[in-house]
Structures are given as structure tokens and as C-alpha cells.
Amino acid sequence: MMSFENIDLNLVYIALGAMTLVLLPIFLWHTPLVGAKTRNSISTAIRNLWLHKLRSFLSVLGIIIGTGAVIALMAFGEGSMQDALDDIKRQGATNIIVMSVKPPEEATSTRRSFVAKYGLTDQDYNRFQQTLPNLVATLPMRVFAAEIRPVIESRMFQGRVVGTTAHYSTVYQIQDRIERGRFLEEQDENPVPRNVTVIGSAIASTLFPGEDPLGKSIKFSGKDRAFTIVGVLKDRTPSTSAGDIEDYNGDVYIPLAACRSLLGELVVFRSSGMRGAEQVQLNRIVLTVQVMDQVRPTSEMVRAQLEEYHDRNKRDWEIKVPLDKLEQAERTRDRYRMQMAMIAGISLLVGGIGIMNIMLATVTERTREIGIRRALGAKRGDITFQFLVEAVVQTTVGGVMGVGLGFAVIYAVPWLVLRYFEERIPAAVHVPSVFMAFFVAVVVGVLFGWYPSRRAARLDPIEALRHE
Amino acid sequence: MSAIARVVNLVKNYNLEGGLVQALRGVNLDFEEGDFVALMGPSGSGKSTLLNLLGCLDRPSAGHYYLGNQDVSQMDDDQLSEIRSRYLGFIFQSYNLIAQYTVVENIQVPLLYQGKMNQQTYHRCVRLAQMVGLGDRLDHRPTQLSGGQQQRVAIARSLVNNPHVILADEATGNLDTKTSIEIMELLTALNEMGKTIIMVTHENDIAEWARRVVRMRDGNVESDERKRRVHRRPTNPLVGSRR
Numbered sequence: 261m262m263s264f265e266n267i268d269l270n271l272v273y274i275a276l277g278a279m280t281l282v283l284l285p286i287f288l289w290h291t292p293l294v295g296a297k298t299r300n301s302i303s304t305a306i307r308n309l310w311l312h313k314l315r316s317f318l319s320v321l322g323i324i325i326g327t328g329a330v331i332a333l334m335a336f337g338e339g340s341m342q343d344a345l346d347d348i349k350r351q352g353a354t355n356i357i358v359m360s361v362k363p364p365e366e367a368t369s370t371r372r373s374f375v376a377k378y379g380l381t382d383q384d385y386n387r388f389q390q391t392l393p394n395l396v397a398t399l400p401m402r403v404f405a406a407e408i409r410p411v412i413e414s415r416m417f418q419g420r421v422v423g424t425t426a427h428y429s430t431v432y433q434i435q436d437r438i439e440r441g442r443f444l445e446e447q448d449e450n451p452v453p454r455n456v457t458v459i460g461s462a463i464a465s466t467l468f469p470g471e472d473p474l475g476k477s478i479k480f481s482g483k484d485r486a487f488t489i490v491g492v493l494k495d496r497t498p499s500t501s502a503g504d505i506e507d508y509n510g511d512v513y514i515p516l517a518a519c520r521s522l523l524g525e526l527v528v529f530r531s532s533g534m535r536g537a538e539q540v541q542l543n544r545i546v547l548t549v550q551v552m553d554q555v556r557p558t559s560e561m562v563r564a565q566l567e568e569y570h571d572r573n574k575r576d577w578e579i580k581v582p583l584d585k586l587e588q589a590e591r592t593r594d595r596y597r598m599q600m601a602m603i604a605g606i607s608l609l610v611g612g613i614g615i616m617n618i619m620l621a622t623v624t625e626r627t628r629e630i631g632i633r634r635a636l637g638a639k640r641g642d643i644t645f646q647f648l649v650e651a652v653v654q655t656t657v658g659g660v661m662g663v664g665l666g667f668a669v670i671y672a673v674p675w676l677v678l679r680y681f682e683e684r685i686p687a688a689v690h691v692p693s694v695f696m697a698f699f700v701a702v703v704v705g706v707l708f709g710w711y712p713s714r715r716a717a718r719l720d721p722i723e724a725l726r727h728e
Numbered sequence: 729m730s731a732i733a734r735v736v737n738l739v740k741n742y743n744l745e746g747g748l749v750q751a752l753r754g755v756n757l758d759f760e761e762g763d764f765v766a767l768m769g770p771s772g773s774g775k776s777t778l779l780n781l782l783g784c785l786d787r788p789s790a791g792h793y794y795l796g797n798q799d800v801s802q803m804d805d806d807q808l809s810e811i812r813s814r815y816l817g818f819i820f821q822s823y824n825l826i827a828q829y830t831v832v833e834n835i836q837v838p839l840l841y842q843g844k845m846n847q848q849t850y851h852r853c854v855r856l857a858q859m860v861g862l863g864d865r866l867d868h869r870p871t872q873l874s875g876g877q878q879q880r881v882a883i884a885r886s887l888v889n890n891p892h893v894i895l896a897d898e899a900t901g902n903l904d905t906k907t908s909i910e911i912m913e914l915l916t917a918l919n920e921m922g923k924t925i926i927m928v929t930h931e932n933d934i935a936e937w938a939r940r941v942v943r944m945r946d947g948n949v950e951s952d953e954r955k956r957r958v959h960r961r962p963t964n965p966l967v968g969s970r971r
Contacts, residue, residue: 296845307828632824635785636885637813637841639806721785725824 326607651709
């Protein structure tokens with residue numbers, strides 16, 4: 261799966277760039293800007309290239325591989341960056357997620373019955389709202405795992421119930437991710453909580469296959485109260501920003517007030533013979549600030565407050581900043597860029613040596629031709645220019661083939677890996693890198709073609725004419 | 729007739745491993761406009777060295793070479809290239825055509841370095857090809873032509889820049905007798921049209937076609953004689969029979 265929106269847009273840029281690269285020379289070719297010498301040198305170079313197809317191909321192989329590798333690596337680096345950015349966007353780059361965490365001593369308790377009281381409280385929530393500057397939205401959430409069943413059918417889904425407010429829609433930007441119906445609204449909360457719910461796509465397809473879930477009711481394990489479905493969400497990409505992978509498609513959203521009245525403050529659970537209960541007021545608070553620059557200072561203030569009002573020895577909260585992922589992605593990208601620079605450097609060297617080698621052989625092979633041209637009036641500069649053009653034409657052709665190879669890798673590798681290993685490799689064509697790699701290939705021609713060309717030009721015409 | 733080329737005390741020394749070799753030891757020669765000169769001499773006599781100097785492919789160690797009114801003996805490499813492309817035409821023993829070019833493209837090469845390659849000069853190249861009898865082989869490559877035909881292309885090429893002097897180095901050396909005669913007929917016709925031709929040859933029967941024979945020995949001019957031309961040009965000289 262690739263981010264096709266990006267690829268397609270980039271393809272437009274690439275196509276425009278490629279058209280410019282093709283049409284501009286054709287246009288220039290027919291203007292006085294390109295002199296007869298240049299025209300002749302280019303056509304001679306193309307003819308010689310065509311005359312020795314295999315040899316020319318082998319000599320530019322280094323350039324082809326180098327250019328292709330740079331474009332592909334940049335695309336994969338850019339892909340993971342895009343991926344992270346998309347994830348951050350889904351999570352909200354301006355969000356700060358404060359989570360309740362079960363403290364270690366509570367988690368390892370062996371007591372057979374125990375009420376664990378920990379985590380974020382309504383007081384925390386109110387304090388954040390009152391004291392933190394720059395907040396755009398605050399979102400309280402209550403989250404618990406539950407078996408979800410339709411009221412009149414026997415199907416079941418092991419999902420997650422999220423008690424929250426209408427702000428969820430803004431903070432998680434799901435306005436355009438509603439498949440049917442609507443999301444929770446202010447009126448579901450006030451003045452009296454309503455028993456309505458919005459369900460994720462996986463729940464809809466599992467509990468109501470081939471049916472319209474709107475208007476139907478669901479229940480949660482151990483509770484009698486039925487919730488009427490008012491909305492169904494579209495498929496949402498799982499996120500890793502809040503720690504573990506969150507699969508939103510198995511979520512059920514109910515008004516926070518309804519959640520409170522359903523559960524009280526105590527969540528009772530049974531597992532492997534243990535019976536326990538947790539008392540958590542809020543599992544999560546999401547704070548949204550105006551701009552990304554405010555994320556870090558605000559999260560520091562949150563940390564300071566929580567450290568002040570919560571037991572220092574019983575650390576029952578955690579702050580997640582989706583922005584951290586951005587830095588991680590930037591590090592990944594930088595690593596790719598480093599690798600790319602190294603590969604570009606090596607390919608430049610290898611490709612250049614290949615070109616220089618073949619150009620030196622060409623100069624020896626065509627010594628007599630050089631003599632003829634000199635006798636017929638070619639200046640040293642003309643000979644240098646001709647052979648330089650031949651080197652550049654070779655590397656340009658190599659560059660074009662390298663771009664092709666790069667694109668082939670970008671499209672083929674993720675497809676193959678997805679098909680045979682079921683792993684997703686994000687790839688996004690990095691447009692500047694395509695042109696940069698191509699440009700570098702051309703420059704290699706100039707750099708490594710220079711010496712053989714000068715050598716050709718310095719040949720003594722008489723000696724060159726005698727050359728067999 | 730005025731001197732189109734003049735060499736004065738021309739000396740050329742080569743520093744070889746065995747020591748200094750004096751290839752030319754003070755040669756004085758005048759070449760008049762419309763001359764047809766055969767440079768003869770045994771190997772090592774200096775005739776090829778002289779031709780290279782006359783062709784501005786090399787510079788003399790001492791002395792002067794005047795081409796028209798210009799002393800070209802002190803010119804730098806680029807200036808000599810300019811002189812070659814404007815005022816001189818070359819015909820070589822082994823034709824020296826560029827293998828990947830067609831007949832017309834080969835004829836065009838000197839124009840390329842004068843920056844005069846355009847539609848007009850292209851037609852001139854076609855006319856020259858037709859003149860030397862290769863009008864139906866314009867797009868052939870050298871490998872598709874016989875030796876005589878290749879030398880005709882070389883002659884057409886030597887004419888394309890309308891040179892002051894055409895220099896021929898053993899122009900018939902690689903050709904059989906019949907083809908040699910065709911080529912010499914062509915050169916004679918050009919000479920009769922006013923072209924100055926200086927050719928190096930070691931064959932007496934080829935030298936017979938010239939109006940003046942300069943014999944060289946040990947870097948000096950041994951003899952310089954003018955004579956009546958033995959051969960007459962054929963009735964249709966520029967389109968001789970083709971092989």
C-alpha cells in the first residue's frame with residue numbers, strides 16, 4: 261500500500277519536469293543558441309553510443325545503479341517520513357495526550373481482591389482547562405475493553421468503549437471520516453446524557469453484516485443498558501502515537517456522561533481467577549494547542565502539574581506527544597539521507613571511473629579521427645568539447661535509465677514485499693531527489709570526461725594522423 | 729603569377745633519443761597561385777616534414793612561412809587551426825574519412841570548424857559530391873565505398889572551404905593504376921580551374937602530372953624544375969569514370 265495521493269501528485273511534477281527536460285533541448289536544438297558544433301557533437305556522440313551499445317551500457321551501469329539507488333532510497337526515506345507525518349496528522353501534531361497508567365506496585369499486586377485507584381482525575385482535567393494557556397480543545401476520555409453485542413442478535417465483538425465528548429471529532433479530525441449518520445454532539449451530553457453511540461467500521465461489519473446499523477442498539481458486557489447507534493465511522497488507519505497500536509475500527513464511542521452513569525467510577529474485571537476493580541476517573545485527556553511550537557512548553561506545564569498533584573512515588577500518568585514521532589521520523593529520514601549521500605558518492609566514483617575508462621579507450625581508438633579533425637581545422641577546444649559532450653551524453657542517458665530504474669524499484673519493491681512478506685514499505689517519490697540524482701549523473705560526465713577529453717585535445721595532429 | 733605560399737630558410741629539427749635530427753636545413757621555396765607542384769625525394773629527404781609545415785600541422789624550428797601575406801610560422805595552435813580550416817585543403821594517402829559519417833557529412837567537416845554549417849553550405853557539399861561523381865552516394869559511409877570513391881570524397885572535402893592551397897600526401901599511394909589516373913585527372917582539372925596543388929609523391933608517373941617537380945634530399949632542395957605537363961585533362965575531367 262503506497263500513499264497514492266502523494267505518488268500521483270509527484271508523478272505530475274515528474275512528468276512536467278521530464279517534459280521540460282525533453283522539450284527544452286528540442287526547442288533549443290532549433291534555435292541559434294545551440295551552435296552547429298554542439299549539434300554535431302551531440303549527434304556524433306549518440307551515433308557512437310549506438311554503435312557500441314553493449315559497451316556504452318556497461319560503462320554507464322555504475323551511473324544507472326547509482327542514480328536509481330539514490331532515487332529509491334530517497335523515496336523510502338521520504339515514505340517513512342510521510343507515513344509518520346500522516347500518523348501525526350491523524351493524532352494531531354498539536355495534541356498532547358495525557359494517559360492514566362497503572363502504577364507498577366498495583367499492577368504486580370497478588371491480592372485476590374483489590375480496588376486499584378489511580379490515574380487522571382476530573383480535577384486534573386478542570387485544572388488543565390483553567391490554567392494552561394493556548395489551549396484550543398480539551399478532550400476527556402474514558403476507555404475500557406468490552407464485549408460488544410447487538411441487543412437482539414448473538415454476534416459479539418471484542419472491542420473498546422470510549423466515553424468522550426463531541427470535541428473528539430475536532431481533536432482527531434474525523435469530520436470527514438463519517439460513513440453514515442453523525443458523530444457525538446453536544447446535545448448527547450446536555451442537559452441529560454443520552455444513550456447513543458457511534459461505532460467503528462470493524463464493529464459495523466462484524467455485528468451488522470450487510471445491514472444498516474443506524475437505529476439499531478448495542479450492549480456492553482455485563483451491562484443491561486442499550487445504546488442506539490447514531491453514526492458509523494469509515495475505516496481509520498491504526499496509529500502508534502499513543503504507545504501501543506491503536507485500532508480505531510474496533511472502537512465504540514459513547515457520551516462521557518452516559519459512560520459515567522453506566523460504569524460509575526469503578527470498573528470491575530475478572531481474569532484467571534483474580535477478581536479486581538479499577539477506579540479510574542479518566543483514562544486519557546487530550547489537549548490541543550494552537551500551533552506546534554506550543555506543544556513542548558505546554559506538555560512541560562502538564563508534567564509539572566501532574567508531578568505536583570499526583571503521588572511522586574506512584575507514577576500513574578504518562579504524557580505522549582505525537583510530535584515525538586516526527587523527530588523519530590526525521591532521524592530515520594536523516595539516516596536515509598546519509599546512506600543516500602554515501603551511495604551517491606560511491607556511485608559517482610564508480611560510475612565516473614567507468615566513464616573515464618571507456619572515454620580513455622575511445623580516445624585511443626579514435627586517435628586518427630582526432631588527427632583528421634585537427635587537420636581539417638578543429639581547435640583543441642573543439643576536440644575537448646566533442647569528447648566532453650560524448651561523456652555527458654553517456655551519463656545523461658545513464659541518468660535517464662537510472663531514473664527509470666529508481667521508479668521501478670519504488671513501485672516494485674513495496675508491491676513485492678507486500679505480496680510475499682505482507683509488510684508495508686512506505687514509499688513516496690521525492691521529486692527534488694529525482695532531478696538532483698539526474699543532475700549529479702550529468703555532472704559526473706563533465707568531471708570524469710574532462711581528463712580524457714583534454715588528453716584527446718593535446719594529441720599532436722601529425723602523430724594522431726599516423727596512428728593506425 | 730604571385731606567390732601564394734613562400735618558405736624562407738625553413739628549418740625543422742627533431743629531438744629524438746639518438747640526438748638532434750635535422751629534417752629541414754634551410755629550405756627556400758615560392759609557390760605561385762595555380763601551381764601544381766610534386767614534392768619528391770627518397771624517404772628521410774624531408775618532403776613529408778615540409779608538407780606538414782606547409783599544412784600548418786607543425787611549426788618550424790627556424791625560418792618563416794608566409795601564406796598569402798601572413799607569416800604563419802609563429803602562430804599558436806589555435807591560430808594554425810584557423811588557418812587550416814580557412815586556407816588549406818588536405819588529401820591523404822589513406823583518405824582519412826570519418827567512418828561514422830556519410831559522404832556529405834565528411835565533406836562538411838571543415839565547415840563545422842569554421843562555423844559555416846548551414847543549409848546553403850549543405851547544398852554546396854552536395855554539389856561538390858556530384859562534381860567528384862558521387863551524387864548518387866551522398867548517404868553512403870566510407871566502408872560502403874571503394875578506395876577511389878573514398879579519395880574522391882576526400883578531394884571534395886578538401887575543396888569545401890575554397891582553399892588557397894590543396895596539399896596532397898601520396899594521394900594515389902593506396903590506389904591501383906586506373907583509379908590513380910582518375911584521381912590525377914581530377915586534380916589536374918582542379919588545377920586548371922586555378923587551384924594551387926602541392927603533392928608529395930615518390931612515383932615518377934604521378935609526378936608527371938605536375939607542372940613543377942621539387943626534388944629533396946637530406947633536408948635540402950636538390951632540384952626545382954618547371955616542365956610542360958605530360959598528361960592532358962580528359963574531356964569531362966570532373967566526372968571521370970567511376971570504379
